[in-house]
Amino acid sequence: MEKKVAVLAVNPVNGAGLFQYLEAFFENGIPYKTFAVAETTQIKTNSGISLQTDDVVANLRGNEDAYDALVFACGDAMPKFSENAGKPEYQDLLAVIKTFGDKGKLLIGHCVGGLLFDITGIAAGKRLALHPFVKGAVKGAIGTDAPFVIDRNFYTAQTETTLHLLLQELLKVLK
Amino acid sequence: MEKKVAVLAVNPVNGAGLFQYLEAFFENGIPYKTFAVAETTQIKTNSGISLQTDDVVANLRGNEDAYDALVFACGDAMPKFSENAGKPEYQDLLAVIKTFGDKGKLLIGHCVGGLLFDITGIAAGKRLALHPFVKGAVKGAIGTDAPFVIDRNFYTAQTETTLHLLLQELLKVLK
Numbered sequence: 001m002e003k004k005v006a007v008l009a010v011n012p013v014n015g016a017g018l019f020q021y022l023e024a025f026f027e028n029g030i031p032y033k034t035f036a037v038a039e040t041t042q043i044k045t046n047s048g049i050s051l052q053t054d055d056v057v058a059n060l061r062g063n064e065d066a067y068d069a070l071v072f073a074c075g076d077a078m079p080k081f082s083e084n085a086g087k088p089e090y091q092d093l094l095a096v097i098k099t100f101g102d103k104g105k106l107l108i109g110h111c112v113g114g115l116l117f118d119i120t121g122i123a124a125g126k127r128l129a130l131h132p133f134v135k136g137a138v139k140g141a142i143g144t145d146a147p148f149v150i151d152r153n154f155y156t157a158q159t160e161t162t163l164h165l166l167l168q169e170l171l172k173v174l175k
Numbered sequence: 176m177e178k179k180v181a182v183l184a185v186n187p188v189n190g191a192g193l194f195q196y197l198e199a200f201f202e203n204g205i206p207y208k209t210f211a212v213a214e215t216t217q218i219k220t221n222s223g224i225s226l227q228t229d230d231v232v233a234n235l236r237g238n239e240d241a242y243d244a245l246v247f248a249c250g251d252a253m254p255k256f257s258e259n260a261g262k263p264e265y266q267d268l269l270a271v272i273k274t275f276g277d278k279g280k281l282l283i284g285h286c287v288g289g290l291l292f293d294i295t296g297i298a299a300g301k302r303l304a305l306h307p308f309v310k311g312a313v314k315g316a317i318g319t320d321a322p323f324v325i326d327r328n329f330y331t332a333q334t335e336t337t338l339h340l341l342l343q344e345l346l347k348v349l350k
Binding site for chain 2: 164
C-alpha cells in the first residue's frame with residue numbers, strides 16, 4: 001500500500017523543490033498533505049508567488065501517526081533559521097522532525113533539510129546529502145558531497161537541482 | 176541588459192515546470208511577470224495547490240512590447256485544449272503567442288508548448304522539442320524526440336523533467 005506523506009514548506013519556499021515533490025506524488029498516486037512552517041497557510045515562494053498550503057505545522061505536531069513519511073521543502077527562509085529558531089512554527093518544525101525520526105519513519109529533504117535532521121539528533125551516524133554551505137555544520141550525522149544519499153530511512157538531496165535523482169529512488173519506496 | 180520575460184501559466188499548471196522557470200529567473204536576476212491563462216489570477220497546480228499569478232493573459236494581449244521573451248508553462252489544462260480553445264483566455268493565449276512570434280521575440284516552452292507555437296503558425300520550419308503524445312500533431316514545424324531543442328528564437332523542452340537542461344542554455348541568453 002502506498003505511504004502517506006506530510007510535506008513541510010518553509011516561508012519563503014523554493015517552488016522548484018516543493019513542486020518536484022508534489023507533482024511526482026500526484027502523478028504516482030501517493031497521498032500527501034502540505035503544511036506551512038508559518039502561522040498561516042498563506043506563504044510565498046522564493047520567486048514571490050503566493051500559494052496556500054493545506055494546513056500549518058502546528059497542526060501536524062501531535063498528529064504524526066497519520067503519516068508514514070515527512071518531506072522538508074527548503075527555501076530562502078532557512079538562511080535566517082538561527083535568528084527565527086525560537087518562534088513557535090520553528091519549534092513545531094523541529095519537534096515534528098524529531099517525532100518522525102524517533103518513530104523510524106521516512107525523512108526526506110534537500111538543501112538544508114539534512115542539517116535539520118542532524119540538529120534534532122535523529123540522524124546520528126547517518127550519511128546525508130545537503131547544501132555545501134551547511135555541510136560543515138553537521139555534528140552527529142555524516143555530511144557528504146553526494147548529489148543524493150539514501151541511508152536507511154533518510155532520503156536527502158544536495159539541492160533542488162539534484163532532487164530529481166533522489167525522487168526516482170524515493171518513488172519506489174513510497175508507492 | 177537582461178531580458179524581461181512574460182510567463183504564461185495554464186490552469187491547472189504543472190508546478191514543477193512553472194517553478195523551475197521562476198526560481199531560475201529569480202536567482203539570476205531576470206525580471207518576469209506571471210500571467211494566468213484563466214479569467215482570474217487564482218489558479219491551481221496539477222497537484223492541487225492554489226496559487227496567485229501577477230495578472231491574467233487578457234492583460235498581456237496588446238502589451239507584448241513590454242517583454243522580450245514568452246514562457247509557456249504547461250499543465251493538466253492542456254489535454255482539454257481542443258474543447259476549450261474557443262474560450263477568451265485561450266484565444267488570448269494564441270494571440271499573444273502569435274504576436275511574440277511575429278515580432279521575433281524569444282518563445283520558450285515545454286511539453287505541449289511546442290504544439291501551440293506550431294498551431295499559431297509562427298514556428299514553420301523550426302525544430303521543436305515537445306511531449307511525445309503531441310509530436311505527431313505538429314504541422315508546419317518539425318517535431319523531434321530531443322530532450323530539448325534551440326532553433327533560432329525557439330527554446331523548447333520535451334517535458335518538465337528535461338527542462339533543467341534547456342534552462343542552462345536559456346539563462347545564457349536571458350542574462
